Amino acid sequence: MFGDPPHKLPQQISYLLLPRFSLIGFSSLVDPLRWANTISGKQLYQWRNLAVAGQLVESSDGIAVQVDATINDIEQCQMLVVCAGYDPQKQVQPQLVGWLRRMASHGCLLGAQDTGSYILAAAGLLNNYRATIHWENLQSFAEMFPQVKVVNDIFEIDRNRFSCSGGLSGLDMMLHLVQCQHGQELASAIAEQLIYSQRRSAEHPQRLSLQARLGTTNQKLMTAIKIMRRNLEEPLTIPALAAEVYISDRELERLFRKHLSTTPGTYYRNLRLEQARCLLQQTSRSVTNIAVACGFASSAHFSRSYLSKYGVPPSQDRQA
Known part of the structure; x- marks a missing residue:
């Protein structure tokens, strides 16, 4: 389960960055973990950045992020988050789909940020799971993948799958992870450091009223x-x-x-x-x-x- 205490520390989380991924969405997923380590004084989390190919992946902002490895170098992941943004359909290639399915077969906890849900769904890895995606994509996502139980929440956790809708929703999701694994006090301390005074639950609507x-x-x-x-x-x-x-x-x-x-x-x-x-x-x-x-x-x-x-x-x- 997403919030279960890890068997050993540090818990390793892999981020698969796809071209034109959301930089703010990615940062929202990583920074809470950095603060968790800093505030606790322990190495609770460790993370690495992956790419399908190459050493740099360019975000939708035009800023390139260096990765630690490509998917060809990785045989197994404990927890993986697919980070995407514009044009996710262009990223659905046999090499990536096959690798994601292998990760799932090895028991990897699979997650998605923003339109990363599209990638997992296209690989058949969200069938009969609840999942969310950015509100702009909700209708087309539901039409294209009727076997996915699409929800309009800012983040969703269903057994060994999880997803967040983009933007700052990843921050809420990772604070929830920290709270489940290491307690409310640490999660609140992280939110304070990030000057994030209005934490949101999973069911919070994506759009303004x-x-x-x-x-x-x-x-x-x-x-x-x-x-x-x-x-x-x-x-x-x-x-x-x-x-x-x-x-x-x-x-x-x-x-x-x-x-x-x-x-x-x-x-x-x-x-x-x-x-x-x-x-x-x-x-x-x-x-x-x-x-x-x-x-x-x-x-x-x-x-x-x-x-x-x-x-x-x-x-x-x-x-x-």
């Missing part, structure tokens, strides 16, 4: 947007939307202009286009299928709207 994202407390406006989000495939007309919120068309228009400096129609269309872009970049669905799924009457209408918002047609954006 709608109220925080919009910067308003107007309940009618937030209700309207929630209804929009629930009806992307079959958009409501603005009069129908206003009726759902129990206000007039004119009042709905006034709320959107006052709080968001836009119209309800434009905001609704942008929500659908944002959803379309996620599906376009993260799935292999056809442009026509995506257009229908996001409430556009035709591919031509969808392409014109997409070009107007993003400056490129859908097909070109997918290629890029």
